[in-house]
Amino acid sequence: MSQAQEPPRRKLLRIDDLLQRNVYDVDQRPHIILHAEKCEECEYKPCLRACPAECYVEVGGRVIFSYEGCLECGTCRVVCPHDAVEWDYPVSGRGVYYRFS
Amino acid sequence: MGQSAEFDAIVVGAGPAGATAAYHLAKRGFNVLLVERGRGAGSKQVFGGRIYAEPLREVFDDLDKAPIHRWVRRERFTILDGDRELTLDFRAGASTSFTAYLTQFTQWIAQKAVDAGAVLADEVRVDGLWLDGGRVRGIVAGPDRVAARVVIVAEGVNRLLLERAGFVHRASPRELALGVKEVIKLDKKTIEERFGLEEGEGLAWVLLGEVTDFIPGGAFVYTNRDTLSVGLVVHLGGAYQLLRDQVHVLAERLRTHPRLSRFFEGGDIMEYSAHMTIEDSVGYMPEHFAYDGMVIVGDAAGLLLNTGLTIRGVDYAAYSGYLAAKGVERALSEGDASAEALRRHYEVPLRESFIYRDLMRHRGASYAMKNPRMFREYPRVALDTLEEIYTLGRETPLPHEALARALSRNRVGFAEFALRMLKVVMSL
Ligand SMILES: Cc1cc2nc3c(=O)[nH]c(=O)nc-3n(C[C@H](O)[C@H](O)[C@H](O)COP(=O)(O)OP(=O)(O)OC[C@H]3O[C@@H](n4cnc5c(N)ncnc54)[C@H](O)[C@@H]3O)c2cc1C
């Protein structure tokens, strides 16, 4: 029953290391556009925790978005309470290429 | 694609639903265009890990030739909370489902469609439905418009086209969940040893509790031939706001959990993927499954059943694609692709099928599953009750005392607990 007997936790991989496992053909033009001015009034900023690729990060109170690691799940569009995410799929075969999922 | 002659049918999305519809229409001699935004069919597919076979036997007469990884015989269910764990381990007498990569399985269906004569236009993103009055006349992709007598919408859960055209409401987080998954490479033997499986046998494992930080959802492990699919699903409504970590952090916690890591030890992560899934199927369904010149199949039609212990979307998708192909065949042979004709030949059979009937029958239970207490207090009640029963000092509690103490520790009233359990059972 002693807590000390638990084996130590192994290291968690960071998001970059996870995304690196994937194959992408990144388009030069972003498929998602964030209208970040709308984020300023947003209290919860659900995108920061909802995005499974950590494409949304907060820097000095501002939300910064990058599309390169996007997994195309569509979650950010759905959870955004201020309609700040202009969302589309990447064009013609671009974006993530899943092989084993 | 250019300006081309009219197709009998255009299918939007080569997932299991769309590829199956295209296959069955092409097989019946129709001239079909199957449009997919990804590079090759299957390249945008993500799911948990297992497919139920029985409905597919009617749809594909050579299902045994599909890229099947393992037939699932072992079902495991676990509640985890710190160093406490409750596991139910069941070995079924027969197997009715198999593990697979949805990427491969979808490719297999799409290849059948192509072999049957369908034209697969991959790397083409459809930008809109071509509407004429209220009628769907075809699709818009970049500068092109392509006409068809019927459009089969199989765009999946993220319904941009149906939303844009106003056929469905805007998706709400309450109706949806987010899933993430890691595919971990291990050799075949190691998998069988670690999970206690016979050769070729598969396991499906659902985990609750700490693994989702006690918010609604669940984690999963499926054994493939020489990989594991490991991930979790979290509901996007309500309790999700309480999530303290990002979802990929939860996935990594699962992989490195002290009670679980020995299963994954030494395995390389080959892929990390994410996809949404439907939480409230009935709420997500469009008002109709057919409109003038258009039918809706698969996830786009809200056809997904997640009971908490089992999830079925792929077989529902493929079966609805099959029903749509049969319905469209009838309508086109009568020369009538009106909403009325398509409803008669597709929507009615769909509503009479096992899919729709089960979705309606499970409605109450899935409502109960949405209660956050199902994922926080109740699993702890189960663990605390067992703790009372097994961790004895001097006194040995009676079973009802053990339960009463567990309930009060979690501030769950007995009446509430009894009623909730009764409701779940009754709704089944
Ligand atoms: C985490 C998770 C776990 C799951 N686990 C299971 C499970 O274990 N078993 C099970 O049976 N089901 C499971 N499901 C559900 C299952 O994945 C879906 O029900 C199934 O994939 C639905 O098939 P579909 O063909 O309707 O849609 P999808 O598989 O989503 O296919 C839609 C296709 O349309 C394409 N597309 C979309 N929009 C466009 C456009 N505008 N232009 C061109 N192409 C487009 C997409 O690229 C995609 O290929 C799970 C789902 C998730 C998210």
Ligand code: SF4
């Ligand atoms: S679609 Fe998914 S992965 Fe891409 S930015 Fe939005 S939430 Fe992140």
